[in-house]
Amino acid sequence: MSTVIAEGSGTTERSLGMRVNGKQWHAQKKAFRPAAGLTSYEQRAKLRVAQAAMKxxxxxxxxxxxxxxxKRIATIKERREAKEEKERYEKMAEKMHKKRIERxxxxxxxxxLINS
Incomplete structure (x- = not known):
């Protein structure tokens, strides 16, 4: 295992040496830092505002x-009611006089108008 460190003009390679447990094929572990993933209050507040706007x-x-x-359902219902009413008046027209139907x-x- 070795790391490359970039310096002014060229690159130098620094060796980390052999691992103590002898398992060089495993990835190098880093120190446990529980606060590393935490975000600041401002970032959380911005995220909350953005989520609220999205919602x-x-x-x-x-x-x-x-x-x-x-609206679409209401127009369909109105059309059906108008059609039924028209059919009802047509049935009445077969039996009754035109003037009486108009009345x-x-x-x-x-x-x-009174009831509604």
């Missing part, structure tokens, strides 16, 4: 997608 953006996108889905339509619309 807010994700929530915003998810809410937009959900609103679009709800019923107006009456039902008034009731819808």
């Amino acid at each position: 807010a953006k994700e929530k915003e996108l998810k809410d937009e997608k959900e609103a679009e889905r709800v 019923l339509k107006r009456k039902e619309k008034r009731n819808k």
Whole structure:
């Protein structure tokens, strides 16, 4: 095992010598430093702010997608209701006079406005 140390003009090689246990094929171990991986409070705070911003953006996108889905469902329901109502009036038209159906339509619309 040897390390290369860069100096001003050239490189010199410094030998670490033989390992005490004789297992030169193993990687060299470094000193245990429990505080080596710790980050400063400022870095943790920045990371927290960045994660909060990312979560807010994700929530915003998810809410937009959900609103679009709800809007699409509402338009489908409105179309179906309109179609059913039209079919109902067509069935009534087979049995009743046209003027009477128009009166019923107006009456039902008034009731819808009052009830809603």
